[in-house]
Amino acid sequence: MLAYIYKDKGVFELGNKPKPKLLNSKDAIVKITMSSICTSDVHIKKGSVAKAKIGVTVGHEMVGIVEQTGADVKKVHKGDRVTINVETFCSECFFCKRGYVNNCTDENGGWALGCRIDGALAEYVRVPYADCGLNKIPPSVSDKEALLSGMY
Ligand SMILES: [Zn+2]
Ligand SMILES: [Zn+2]
Numbered sequence: 001m002l003a004y005i006y007k008d009k010g011v012f013e014l015g016n017k018p019k020p021k022l023l024n025s026k027d028a029i030v031k032i033t034m035s036s037i038c039t040s041d042v043h044i045k046k047g048s049v050a051k052a053k054i055g056v057t058v059g060h061e062m063v064g065i066v067e068q069t070g071a072d073v074k075k076v077h078k079g080d081r082v083t084i085n086v087e088t089f090c091s092e093c094f095f096c097k098r099g100y101v102n103n104c105t106d107e108n109g110g111w112a113l114g115c116r117i118d119g120a121l122a123e124y125v126r127v128p129y130a131d132c133g134l135n136k137i138p139p140s141v142s143d144k145e146a147l148l149s150g151m152y
Contacts (some may be wrong), residue, residue: 003057004121008046011152012058020118020126025072028130030084034143035062035120044115052115059121060086063143066134067124075131083146084120085133088112101132 003017020029038061044052066080076082089101089109096104104110110130113119118126127133137146 001123003118003123004059006044006052006054006056006058008054010045012041012045014106014116017057017122019124022068022070023126023129025070026072026129027070027129028066028076028127028134029068030062030064030082030125030127030134031067031082032062032064032120032123032125034064034147035059036147037061037121040111041114047132049115051111056116057118057120057122057125059119060111061147062120062125063137063147064120064125067129069130073130076134076136080134081143082134083137083139084125084127085135086111086113088133090129091132096101 001017001019003015005013005015007013022029041058043049044058062084066076066078066082087101087110089096089104090106093105102110108117
């Protein structure tokens with residue numbers, strides 16, 4: 001699949017990557033229907049995000065359609081149109097329990113998508129803790145409206 005990749009400081013490049021697979025039971029695979037860029041992507045490109053990994057697919061403002069869910073995902077199902085929260089979070093650690101999901105201590109928690117793990121400027125994305133980070137888009141709201149309204 002096509003993916004927009006952080007190649008090196010100052011270099012983003014369109015490339016090819018394998019389609020993501022479920023890695024654990026709380027993951028979902030989402031087919032991206034629309035995504036946008038963010039100033040934080042520019043910060044990655046400039047090399048000013050220390051946690052960003054060379055080789056990662058960038059992009060963390062995104063909507064899509066759930067394609068596959070792990071066995072422990074309960075709230076969303078295949079075919080659901082969803083927003084994807086930029087923050088992935090476990091909901092169980094010290095910080096998550098107090099609402100500070102940006103500081104989730106899980107290795108896939110906090111700002112991981114499009115920074116430490118492959119993000120959404122691609123055809124598909126794997127979302128850890130899908131029950132926490134995916135929100136169904138009401139039928140009256142278009143993908144574009146959802147993407148731009150900050151529903152994630
Ligand atoms: Zn952003
Ligand atoms: Zn957490």
